[in-house]
Amino acid sequence: MTVTMSGALNAALRDSLEADDDVIVFGEDVGTLGGVFRITDGLAETFGEERCFDTPLAEAGIVGFAIGMCLTGFRPVVEMQFDAFAYPAFEQITSHVAKMRNRTSGRVGLPMVIRVPYAGGIGGVEHHCDSSEGYYAHTAGLKVVTPSDAADAYSLLREAIDDPDPVIFMEPKALYWSKQDVELPSQRPGFGEAVIRRTGSDVTLVTYGPSVPMALQAAEAAASEGWDVEVVDLRTIVPFDDETVVESVRRTGRCVVVSEAQGFAGVAGEVAARVSERCFHSLQAPVLRVSGLETPYPAPMLEKTYLPGVERVLDAIARLQWDDVPDLSHEPAAAVSRG
DSSP, X not given: OEEEHHHHHHHHHHHHHHHOTTEEEEETTOSSSOOTTSTTTTHHHHHOTTTEEEOOSOHHHHHHHHHHHXXXXXXXXXXXXXXXXXXXXXXXXXXXXXXXXXXXXXXXXXXXXEEEEEOOOSSOOTTTSOOOHHHHHTSTTOEEEOOSSHHHHHXXXXXXXXXXXXXXXXXXXXXXXXXXXXXXXXXXXXXXXXXXXXXXXXXXXXXXXXXXXXXXXXXXXXXXXXXXXEEEEOSXXXXXXXHHHHHHHHHHSOEEEEEEEESTTSHHHHHHHHHHHHHGGGOSSOOEEEEEOSSSOOOGGGHHHHSOOHHHHHHHHHTSOSSSSOOOTTSOHHHHHTO
């Protein structure tokens, strides 16, 4: 059947509520309205206002309340209405949610999911289109997940709700209405397992979440230029799947990291560093990044300029030193050092 990502997320919440009476859903407008993106549509009617309810407009209070519910045995799933709306809750998330397991020497976990609709592509503005995954990925104690299709949205959210520790579930808003033929419940690889969305032999695009469809378009466009491009979808930023990324880059010898977030000090920089450290002797060109610009998110008319697009990815691929560097990927390290 054809399923949208928003429908898959709704189904995952519904199935989790049915499977476990301790699962509770709450946040701003998630009850009667069903959420601004309708992800919680119909849940209050089905499960009642005790298990799906609205909260005051107070994000720090929402997360603080979720901490207390975890400590009394519940498994809260909370919605931050838009990405940057979560910033008032950042102190609760970094100081308490992320640290509880370590603070109690492993005795107390916080099995909560914080759902964050994020990134651009919907004609919004700053505070509605931020790519905030880097803040959470940099905070030890949090898992950070971001699906790129409906099947992953369902299976990863079910796994997040079952997880004994806190999960930041980043939902690409621009993909909420993307469609996929899939039967739910879907079973996909779990946390920490990246997948290859397109196989190729010349260059690896490493990406995640909202950038995956664009990266696939870029790979198809590159094929007409003679480049065979592989696309790796991380799916979970934390934990990070080094094995799949390293195996791909060592095979292709070239890598471009694609992310909507600003490049400086972001997830794309972390990926580039890990690839450089682990694949140095296989690389035939420096690892490049294609990211959002180093500015606050712009007005809608400038959105396409701000976001990474197919042309910027093709330009990066073209700069990967195709002609002036010899193929050293299969040479022993000692032979290379002797020149």
